[in-house]
Amino acid sequence: MTLQLTKEFASDIVDKAVKRGATATEVILRQRTEFSVAVRLGEVEKLKQSTDQGVGIRVLIDGRQASVSGSDLGQEAITSLIGEAVELARLTSPDDSAGLPDPQELAVTIPDLDLYDEAIKKLTPEEQIEMALRAERAAQEYSNQIINFDGGGFDSGHGSVMLANSLGFAGSYRATSCSLASVPVAAEDGRMQRDYWYDVRRKLSEMDSPEDIGVMAAKRTLRKLGAKSVPTQSVPVVFEPTVTRDLLGDIFGAVSGESIFRKASFLVGELGEKVASQRLTVIDDGTMPSRLGSRPFDGEGLPTRRTIVIRNGVLESYLLNTYTARKLGLRSTGNAGRGLTGAPVVEAGNLYIEPGPQSPEEIIKSVSRGFLVTELLGFGVNIVTGDYSRSASGTWIENGELTFPVQGVTIAGNLKEMLNSIEMIGNDLDFRGNVAAPTLLIGRMTIGA
């Protein structure tokens, strides 16, 4: 049965687990309804509609932890799951740092962060199909070099999260989201290139228009046509916002408590030290109204907050949940993430680089010869050592001007040096998702060809 899930339902499960022998328990419930349409060449290709729900139960017995999850929320199934959790918890080892947060850290009020948009819930399949087709049409009509599409479509969903624990916390919130994407393919001289553009928001009214998305997708695809390689050399490298976002993801990996307590980060032992150019300020904020990374409480029930991770180049804070905070003798930063299975992890809220003073055009103008990177391929980042090596595409810069497209090269360096040689940061911070960054200029990286 698809139950109407409430935080009281979550609290009931907590009570059952405590009665079964748990010293402490935490229960998360998730419910989500989703619709997605994929279009291609003016037609609907795929239509998918679904509702799903699940429960995750974390149980502690005298410091021993175990977790279980399931999608059957009937009485019998829940009772059985609790039994499994209690059994498993007898066999793990006691761990002082595991366990629920300190009671005084838990959220007392649940703020309304305006994460739910009735307009998204009311969207009909026909309206979503139409928006997806409009984006594709706009990309197609932009240029006759757009000859095909590899994908594109519209997704929407609404759902809720309920969290309760045996310290008496019980909270819930609901949220919506929708996204639109177009993936055009262009061809020149028998060689094809593909790129994409998209938008994703919690509110329909904040979405870029389908036409803007389609045109941007077409432009990004066309600018790759005729791409060629350049010789191996060391030059300044400019990262476009989508690429800087990728770098910010690497920074997250390095400041996450999970990497730090495991000594698996090049930023271990650097708290309070200068780790980057003084131009760089990185902020994590889980409280921004209507943004994708926002929620009123984290995966353990702590209030989310705004944390300055790097301030003017100095590493001011790691991002932590209760476990990693205890391991490091620090306080949680309200960054617990919780899937249905497993113990809480560390998750970003809205993670962004503060915009700088220069426009992207000024940044490019300042480079006499260099590489504007617009796409990265591969996973060649070692967070433990900072070693960085990726395959890259983009545009060659000569005398401050964008010239020909580049493809078939690598860029390499080390994150420590890269962060310290950020020379310029753009004013084009673009929030599209929960990780956002502007254009930035790195003094020198090695291009391999």
Add this chain to the structure above:
Amino acid sequence: MSTDAINFFFDRYGLTGGDIDRLLATALARGGDYADLYFEYKVANAVSIEEQIVKQAAKSIAQGVGVRVIVGNKTGYAYTDEITFEAIARAAETASHIARSGGSRQIAGVNVTPNTLNLYPVETPVSRVELNRKIDLIKQGDSVARALDRRIREVQSSINDEIKYVMIASSDGRLVGDVQPLARFGITCIADDDGNLQVGRAGGGGRVGIEFFERQMTPQQFAREAARQAIIQLEAVATPAGTMEVVLGPGWPGILLHEAVGHGLESDFNRKQTSAFSGLIGQRVASEMCTVVDDGTIPDRRGSLNIDDEGEPTTRTVLIESGILRGYMSDYLNAGLTKAGRTGNGRRQSYKHMPLPRMTNTFMLGGTDNPEDIIRTVKRGVYAVQFGGGQVDITSGEFAFSASEAYLIEDGKVTAPIKGATLRGNGPETLKHVTAVGNDLALDPGVGICGKEGQTVPVGVGIPTIKISQMTVGGTQK
């Protein structure tokens, strides 16, 4: 046996063959060419040791049914996590809306078909073993790794296992099932030499029972490998940048093929003509030393399946034969649209996902060269034996994969270890530069996870030692 899975679903959920036929009829009530129901019940477990204590034990139970309706090139999909006639019928009704033609279709009436393949007749699935036996294994891995070198500072060792019951019913009369065990042992070591931190990883498994880890690929072997890698990385020097000769070791370096040609040869991209390999059947895409196959029929392997997730038996598909492109990997939809045969490559992450053409075990056949001789022919190059992951843009053909253990080759000798670097190439071009293929084909130890359109599936890769005469190495030294 395949009928075990079918009996499991019928008994547990009180469904009959007649119910199945009625559900398929509901799915096709608005018209359509084909419908299928994918039943899944999966139990998954994870246990790990870190800082020498068993920190986590987790278990998840998931079940549900996905209903798919196909009309021409269109697919409608809905799923439910409630396995009752009423809930599945609601999902079938939702999925049926993809068809607008009206007029329902005759359902063939399903008949049980036993599987022809029996690739994983596991005695003791890891998912049915009591936790303590798994804890013994991860503890062994942990203590062996720590004892190997005083510089090994942190060790994390884990076992992830699952057992999945599937039953697939399709409107062409097929009713098949399978019981799919899967297990993986993993270990990560952090070495710390006076502040020089390095990481090493090892792991393996497959559709195997607990005995595999107790007797065949043991925690000790994995621990030695992970610790060894971390220690070697302590000495690693900067990697050269630029195009040079690259020799790949056997096994997991086969990820080269998965990225360079694998995804590009999935039939959806070729049907849409968005792959760099579109329209190249019969053309040369690799040196004549290269024969690359995708084979889902290898016993015990992580990437193997008795039946794909559309109920079609898996096969061995020759993708590239002596350098000539021969075929693509197909699922039901794309096989029909391109009028090609099905190859048993229709896979899905779960009942919540639509099938797509996916790889199973993708590897290059061994040649005749001696691996040591191959290295001796290289004046200046890189020898890469372990990798992390990779990625590909199938339209331009650009791909990249990242080495985690590699060495310089200088005057035919393997010398200094070098920091991990990304190797890049272009799918239809790179394999044309394969100039030596060793006689030591190996498949990876059982760690591959492939992602496509937001769906992950377990896969295998393999390769013998090969030499590529020119490949871009993404180092920092010019």
